[in-house]
Amino acid sequence: QKEVEQNSGPLSVPEGAIASLNCTYSDRGSQSFFWYRQYSGKSPELIMFIYSNGDKEDGRFTAQLNKASQYVSLLIRDSQPSDSATYLCAVNERDYKLSFGAGTTVTVRA
Amino acid sequence: DAGITQSPRHKVTETGTPVTLRCHQTENHRYMYWYRQDPGHGLRLIHYSYGVKDTDKGEVSDGYSVSRSKTEDFLLTLESATSSQTSVYFCAISDGGGTDTQYFGPGTRLTVL
8 A cells, every 4th residue: 555645734724825735655656646625524526636747727726746756735725715624635556546645624714 | 426326325233233335326437446434544445346246455355345246336245344344435436547536426424333
């Protein structure tokens, strides 16, 4: 089982601020990286995925990947109370499996 | 949302009883997965399937078995439930394409007394 580590939370940010979430992984062979959002009592839902080094933007979300340093991050700009959730980082393994981090809980203060 | 349903959504059972959870998909995806989620552990893979009758173990497979007789259904069985198997169980599916993206069902909350 490959290791995926996320920055410990909880993370509290004021409304309108940027929330920054970090994730490191152990397997240099990993090629696909995912961020899921999970509201309390609900199932994980995909926010975005990234394959290539650099930034990928989707609305208020930006994923950043640095394979040389083995980290992937997620920035949430203009944070809203509706962004309050647990964010899961996932990294692909072989055989179409994913390894998940334990998650970082974000609270956006109004 | 991807067409994934899980049943039952909630179940309370007693130690030593058998329990079967069902995952049903309408997406015709090749890959199906069972995870458990516990506080502080994130999602941990129990078993997965890469086709009808083709299954393999994940990192926490002890005490669990699975079966997949049709593309759309993936069953998880606890042969003799224990209190340590109290958890939230999620099914996920993937089409196995280049993205490896997995989509999750609504989950089943299982309590073993």
